[in-house]
Amino acid sequence: MADGWRWDETLFEGTAAHYERGRLPYAPGYAGTLAAALGLDGRSRLLDVGCGPGIVTLATAPFVGEAIGLDPDPGMLAEARRRAERRGVRNVRWVAGRAEDLPGDLGVFQAVVFAQSFHWTDRDRVAATVLRMLPPGGAFVHIGEVQGPPPPVYGEIGELVRRYLGPVRRAGRGVLVNGTPGREDLVLARAGFGAAERVVVPAGETVTRTADDLVAWTFSRSDAAPHLFGDRLAAFEHDLRALLGEGAFPERLPATEIRIWRPMPHTYAHVHTEEADDAQ
Numbered sequence: 001m002a003d004g005w006r007w008d009e010t011l012f013e014g015t016a017a018h019y020e021r022g023r024l025p026y027a028p029g030y031a032g033t034l035a036a037a038l039g040l041d042g043r044s045r046l047l048d049v050g051c052g053p054g055i056v057t058l059a060t061a062p063f064v065g066e067a068i069g070l071d072p073d074p075g076m077l078a079e080a081r082r083r084a085e086r087r088g089v090r091n092v093r094w095v096a097g098r099a100e101d102l103p104g105d106l107g108v109f110q111a112v113v114f115a116q117s118f119h120w121t122d123r124d125r126v127a128a129t130v131l132r133m134l135p136p137g138g139a140f141v142h143i144g145e146v147q148g149p150p151p152p153v154y155g156e157i158g159e160l161v162r163r164y165l166g167p168v169r170r171a172g173r174g175v176l177v178n179g180t181p182g183r184e185d186l187v188l189a190r191a192g193f194g195a196a197e198r199v200v201v202p203a204g205e206t207v208t209r210t211a212d213d214l215v216a217w218t219f220s221r222s223d224a225a226p227h228l229f230g231d232r233l234a235a236f237e238h239d240l241r242a243l244l245g246e247g248a249f250p251e252r253l254p255a256t257e258i259r260i261w262r263p264m265p266h267t268y269a270h271v272h273t274e275e276a277d278d279a280q
Contacts, residue, residue, distance in 0.1 A: 003178050007098070007120065009072060011172040012052070014226040015219060016075040019053045020083075022216030026059070026143070027203035027256035034111075034258055035063035037199055038139055044110040047133075049099045049126075050117025054080030054092070056143060060113070061089050068106060072098045099126045103133050110135065115143040119180040127191035131263055139260045140193060142184060146200060146255040153214065153249055160243060161224045164236050169223045176223075184259070193261035203253035211244035 040046065044064040048057040051069030053076050061067040069092060071077055077094045084092050097104065099114075099121040112130045114121075130140050169176040185196060209217075218224045218240060229236045 003181075005171060005174045005176055008172040008174070010225070010227060011120070011222050012073045012076060012225060013172075014075065015221065016053050016073065016079040018216040018218075018220040019055070019079070021213055022218070022220040023055075024145075024207075024251070024253055026055070026145075027201040027253065030143070030201040030256040030258065031056075031059035031063065033199060033201050034060065034141065034143070037197070037258065037260060038111050038141070039137070040064050040110060045108070047106065047109045047112045049102070049112060049114050050120060051080060051094075051115075052076045052117075054083050054094070056113060056115040057092055058083060058087060058089055061092050064110075065091065067092045068095055068109075069093070070095045070097050070099070070102075070106075072096065102126065102129045106133070108135050109133055109138065111139050111141050113141040113143060116145075118142060118184060119182070123181070123184070123187045124190060127187050127193070131191050131193065134263060137262070139262050140188060141261075142259045144257050144259075146257050148252065148254060151249060151251055153244070153247075156243060157214065157218055157240065160236070160239060161218070164232060165224070165228055170225075170228050171222050188261045192264050194264045195261075197260040197262075199258040199260070201256040201258065203255050205253045206250050207253060209249040209251050211241060211247065214244055214249060215240055 034040075038044075040060075040063045042065050046057075046060055046064045046067045048054075048060070048067065048069045051057045051071045052073075054069050057067050057069035057080065069077070069080055071080070071094075074096065077096060080094050084094075095104075095106070099117075112133060118126070127140070134140070166175075169179065188196070215237065219226050226233055
């Protein structure tokens with residue numbers, strides 16, 4: 001987790017309803033690319049940790065026998081269930097919980113996926129647990145965006161958020177003085193995973209975003225979750241809409257980066273030998 005920050009249940013409170021409109025989509029075809037890279041088939045099981053409103057869970061569901069979305073936020077899980085129902089997806093299951101609650105009784109998965117959520121966890125603990133949940137050939141997967149220079153309007157929105165919430169990034173009831181941690185490669189190496197395989201799925205299409213889209217984007221973020229503004233929420237939204245006006249905001253869709261880590265053979269064998277001994 002980030003230095004000096006402790007998770008609490010308000011981290012994404014109230015943001016779920018804004019995700020579908022506010023967040024840019026992953027690159028077209030990324031789920032099929034992931035399925036091919038992992039050799040997923042109709043019998044595979046996939047776990048999406050920190051699934052939010054089920055964006056990745058639902059996209060990957062057609063390629064597996066069962067997909068499970070895990071998230072601690074009830075609003076996110078309610079939105080995920082609604083999206084699954086609208087799409088008629090039946091091979092998904094939604095589970096309330098944090099990554100630190102794993103393995104629970106969820107079983108073994110061919111892929112355990114973190115779509116821009118791993119940095120919110122106790123990473124060393126979670127990586128070690130995931131290692132024990134993978135069968136031979138299983139993988140720890142991180143999905144993210146290949147970030148380019150953001151349009152200037154995002155900086156202007158950030159300045160407005162700071163005017164209301166202070167100069168240090170908010171996250172639930174706490175703040176992120178040094179931002180969220182990186183270097184997942186070091187964390188996964190400590191847990192016993194090998195070097196990452198990196199796959200980039202191109203996008204590049206330019207879309208035009210409206211003021212409503214960018215308001216939704218703002219309220220979909222942990223550092224600008226609606227509840228953080230308290231009784232100043234209406235005033236903030238008024239100022240945000242005044243900033244955006246009636247403008248149209250072109251934005252290039254980012255490429256999607258998929259990083260895949262598989263357990264080192266000697267580590268995997270050692271861990272599962274220990275588990276067998278413990279079971280006796």
